[in-house]
Amino acid sequence: MTEDRSEYLRRFTLIHECAHSILHRPYFSRCDNQLTLFELEDANDRSHAPLTAAMTSSYNGKGPRNFQSDHDWIEWQANSLASCLLMNKSSLSNLLEDYDLEDCSSLQKAVIVNQISDTYEVSYDAARVRFERFTRDYLNEGSLF
Structure with a gap:
């Protein structure tokens, strides 16, 4: 096993971002200013949205989760799918x-x-x-x- 715990975080983050690609591609394809990990050759072609880059969440990690926005929900969904895929x-x-x-x-x-x-x-x-x-x-x- 890897002793470098940051590698564990990188591994989960990669699967989390893949979960966004699976679950939320239409959502991110509508966001013209969304950062991406890979750019499309034709910037006007949004039919195959690129894998999205990480976004921040309003959740501070303390206490019960409070879903204040669509973004909070999609982060929870990506975390849940990543968790189920890995474990x-x-x-x-x-x-x-x-x-x-x-x-x-x-x-x-x-x-x-x-x-x-x-x-x-x-x-x-x-x-x-x-x-x-x-x-x-x-x-x-x-x-x-």
């Missing part, structure tokens, strides 16, 4: 099958999140969010992702 339900189920997810202590949760982070080479925060969503869905009769 899919089937693989995560196998990784966590030996844990009692209904009765985990805070310390055990931290150990599990560290294991997820190392296994999938994602940041601790990405692993924590995915673990929280996974256990919530798992304990509430499951979800597709």
